[in-house]
Amino acid sequence: MAGNTSREGAGVVSRAMAILTAFDEAHPRLPLGELSRRADVPLSTTHRIVGELVRLGALARTETGDYVIGRLIWDLGLLSPVHSDLREVASPFLQDLYAGTLATVHLAVRDGSRVLYLDRVTGKRSVPVVSRVGTRLPLHATGVGKVLLAHAPADVQQRVLRRLTPVTPYTVTQPGRLRAQLVAVVADGYATTSGEMTIGACSVAVPVRSGPDVVAALGVVVSSIRRDRPRLVSALQVAAHAISRTLGP
Amino acid sequence: MAGNTSREGAGVVSRAMAILTAFDEAHPRLPLGELSRRADVPLSTTHRIVGELVRLGALARTETGDYVIGRLIWDLGLLSPVHSDLREVASPFLQDLYAGTLATVHLAVRDGSRVLYLDRVTGKRSVPVVSRVGTRLPLHATGVGKVLLAHAPADVQQRVLRRLTPVTPYTVTQPGRLRAQLVAVVADGYATTSGEMTIGACSVAVPVRSGPDVVAALGVVVSSIRRDRPRLVSALQVAAHAISRTLGP
DNA sequence: CCTCGACCTTCCGCTCAGTGGAAGCATAGG
DNA sequence: CCTATGCTTCCACTGAGCGGAAGGTCGAGG
Numbered sequence: 001m002a003g004n005t006s007r008e009g010a011g012v013v014s015r016a017m018a019i020l021t022a023f024d025e026a027h028p029r030l031p032l033g034e035l036s037r038r039a040d041v042p043l044s045t046t047h048r049i050v051g052e053l054v055r056l057g058a059l060a061r062t063e064t065g066d067y068v069i070g071r072l073i074w075d076l077g078l079l080s081p082v083h084s085d086l087r088e089v090a091s092p093f094l095q096d097l098y099a100g101t102l103a104t105v106h107l108a109v110r111d112g113s114r115v116l117y118l119d120r121v122t123g124k125r126s127v128p129v130v131s132r133v134g135t136r137l138p139l140h141a142t143g144v145g146k147v148l149l150a151h152a153p154a155d156v157q158q159r160v161l162r163r164l165t166p167v168t169p170y171t172v173t174q175p176g177r178l179r180a181q182l183v184a185v186v187a188d189g190y191a192t193t194s195g196e197m198t199i200g201a202c203s204v205a206v207p208v209r210s211g212p213d214v215v216a217a218l219g220v221v222v223s224s225i226r227r228d229r230p231r232l233v234s235a236l237q238v239a240a241h242a243i244s245r246t247l248g249p
Numbered sequence: 250m251a252g253n254t255s256r257e258g259a260g261v262v263s264r265a266m267a268i269l270t271a272f273d274e275a276h277p278r279l280p281l282g283e284l285s286r287r288a289d290v291p292l293s294t295t296h297r298i299v300g301e302l303v304r305l306g307a308l309a310r311t312e313t314g315d316y317v318i319g320r321l322i323w324d325l326g327l328l329s330p331v332h333s334d335l336r337e338v339a340s341p342f343l344q345d346l347y348a349g350t351l352a353t354v355h356l357a358v359r360d361g362s363r364v365l366y367l368d369r370v371t372g373k374r375s376v377p378v379v380s381r382v383g384t385r386l387p388l389h390a391t392g393v394g395k396v397l398l399a400h401a402p403a404d405v406q407q408r409v410l411r412r413l414t415p416v417t418p419y420t421v422t423q424p425g426r427l428r429a430q431l432v433a434v435v436a437d438g439y440a441t442t443s444g445e446m447t448i449g450a451c452s453v454a455v456p457v458r459s460g461p462d463v464v465a466a467l468g469v470v471v472s473s474i475r476r477d478r479p480r481l482v483s484a485l486q487v488a489a490h491a492i493s494r495t496l497g498p
Numbered sequence: 499c500c501t502c503g504a505c506c507t508t509c510c511g512c513t514c515a516g517t518g519g520a521a522g523c524a525t526a527g528g
Numbered sequence: 529c530c531t532a533t534g535c536t537t538c539c540a541c542t543g544a545g546c547g548g549a550a551g552g553t554c555g556a557g558g
Contacts, residue, residue, distance in 0.1 A: 010515080011515075011516085012515085012516085031505080031506090032505080032506065032507095033504085033505060033506080043505090043506085044507085044508085044509095047506075047507065047508090051507095065506085
């Protein structure tokens with residue numbers, strides 16, 4: 001009735017999902033009223049559906065009365081084949097990379113025009129980073145992002161280059177300069193950043209291939225790359241090649 | 250009407266959840282018909298709900314026409330506070346433990362009368378293990394399980410001791426013998442297993458405390474503990490204490 | 499102490515979304 | 529070719545879901 005493109009969004013299942021997706025990284029716990037507002041579902045209806053979701057274990061209630069995503073969804077999420085082969089294969093190599101460098105190690109893929117972090121290994125002596133597993137960040141401000149962008153289809157590159165939003169004062173926001181970096185990334189086989197996502201953090205990243213295609217990126221975050229860039233690059237390349245070989249074509 | 254405890258299970262939301270929970274570790278991909286059977290929802294209804302779930306991203310379809318859990322659920326699962334503090338705090342220590350031992354390292358909690366694996370670090374040189382993150386295994390056949398069982402309430406211990414199912418020929422199935430082991434676990438501060446879950450794999454595990462309570466267990470899997478049991482125990486204890494200290498009371 | 503406001507919970511009669519049997523397709527195997 | 533198996537579409541009936549409104553609860557402010 002309200003100018004909808006077609007029949008959609010009205011079903012109970014849609015509404016239940018709208019309620020679940022009202023949660024995000026910035027709002028992992030929500031009170032009923034806000035849940036109703038964010039999901040755009042009338043309060044009493046939200047109340048009933050939420051009650052049902054709690055009964056089923058998809059949501060849980062905290063001591064303070066807020067709602068959070070329940071264990072059931074956590075369990076189910078682990079069954080999702082979201083690059084599970086890649087994660088499974090890569091995991092040991094990430095560990096070894098961490099053991100060899102004591103730097104935070106990341107495995108990431110491109111999700112549209114964002115980097116999606118699939119796995120992360122951090123030690124207590126590592127440089128603090130913002131990314132967690134499941135985080136999505138802009139492609140142009142991270143090492144793994146630059147690798148993935150450099151090997152992305154032309155239309156994706158263009159879309160990203162058109163909207164280079166700064167994250168820190170050091171973020172590269174001139175399309176020409178980033179384009180030159182991307183060419184270098186392909187030529188050199190690795191990408192670097194320096195304070196472009198987090199001030200005081202540098203990163204080095206390399207592509208992971210399956211046959212000829214770049215399917216993921218492998219990166220480390222350190223406080224300074226000056227000192228041992230060659231060592232980091234070769235460690236990353238060895239690990240990336242090993243993952244590629246294990247993945248097969 | 251069929252002797253139900255109360256009105257339940259009939260709602261669309263329940264049915265959608267029944268369809269989602271039809272997936273498990275042994276069946277991560279299912280065709281429509283089996284989904285309908287496992288969820289106990291009529292085929293045409295399953296078809297419609299599944300279609301909606303796919304549209305919403307909660308399910309996805311493989312090339313072969315089977316269904317799998319979608320990326321949306323994976324994303325949501327990561328927002329669940331399932332021991333997220335514990336996992337977050339413990340992760341770096343698991344990495345260091347792996348770096349120091351090159352053995353598979355596990356972080357686990359008790360979930361009723363099972364061990365629930367929260368995190369795992371495996372290297373490519375490590376002994377192969379069955380557990381993955383999210384796996385639930387019997388308490389009496391694993392190192393972390395014995396630790397958690399030894400510190401569990403009496404009624405849980407009794408329930409478990411009554412049903413000691415063998416996993417391998419070496420699994421401890423005599424209640425008296427296990428009970429003695431549990432006493433030793435509390436006294437010694439660590440538990441061991443030897444081929445009780447997987448033949449050829451041994452494990453050592455210690456408790457992780459928050460204040461006086463045992464909230465988790467930390468364990469390693471190796472091919473033989475004879476050689477360096479003291480070294481493993483002390484490495485585990487150092488890491489467990491560090492986690493406990495970081496967790497606070 | 500009472501009042502007001504923000505928020506959560508319960509109620510209930512109307513209505514349309516969801517239901518599911520059945521028929522129609524598409525493949526595969528005998 | 530026919531039969532079996534499994535997926536998709538259809539549609540008329542009906543009770544599950546809807547949501548406005550009324551009733552609670554809690555806490556801050558007068």
